[in-house]
Amino acid sequence: MARQRSEALAVWIRAGRRDDLAGGRAAIGPVVRTLLLVGAAYVALSILRAAPWLMWLVTAAWLRAAWRATRAPAKDADESLGDDSAGPDVTAVLALLAEVLGDADRVHLSTVLAHLQKQGQGAGWKVADLRARLEALGVPVALKVKVAGVPTRGIVRANLDRHFPGWETSPSPATVDAS
Template identity: 55%
Template sequence: MSRLARSADRIATGSTIVARRLAARAAAWVRRGRRDDLTGIKAALGCWARLALLAFGLYLLWRLIRAVPNLLWPLTVGWLIASWRAGRRAPALAAEEASTGPDVEAVRALLLEAMGEGDAVHLSTVLAHLQKRGHGEGWRVGDLRARLEALGIPVHPKVKAGGKGPTRGVRRADLAPSPAAVQETSTASSTAA
């Protein structure tokens, strides 16, 4: 991967992180508007008021940018700096999650189970399969893709599966057992004989 591609990937990853942080902070701020001393609709009025303030603030920002388009330059620079900083730790976090996460062979088995008799499976299907089993709560397809790639499982951009159109997915041909697993199997069968 070239230096430019790594930089673009870092900014894209960081941008996702910054957007999620902002959304989480806004949602937390709106939730804090709920009053515990009241019941019914009166308790939620604070949330609705904060949500209206947030929407009004976004509307004012939009109007300000429409009136002064050059304001986008400093906003863009600020966003890029924040994304660059947030993206700095993303590869380290992905590697850390991969090292503390599930075994590669267990993930391969899960993917083959979700795939069934087909030759490929969409990541959205795998994510639904995971969440049905109580794993990956709050994950998106991009989160699953990052975790699979960190484990060394290739994710293809256009995979047809289950009669649906092409989207990101995993192919059965890429899920061949690792050489270590093959060696362990052959060692176990030779010691049993």
């Protein structure tokens, strides 16, 4: 649950970046959002130090949220990227990854998800949903893939070569139907 919360906060911070600006002005949003989180954490810790009995309420809320997270079924975790009723179409997913990777040797899952959503697929998915589907297909997802100085989950071409020899040369459909 802590990992989900931290990933959600990281996505929220990254969403503050403005694409219509360049340079340091584009990064003002993430900086402000990070400062807001740091300020909120400071205020929360100050309140807890002043009234330590509130920690019982925080602990109860955390335990309830953790229990609910384990009780809830994985949201569409067994759905595949492909729409093949006989099973997931790994070749279509590999073709999509080859298209997104292009000449690069690594790509973030957020970039793959954005590419899918530009094609009108994967609406409402989060990076965690995409990761669960890829892992269910046996596609290796690396924990920290560094692209443009940002480390996060992603796909590494060498891992795909190791798990699926000749995956880029196999004939496959150009798009993946993820509906």
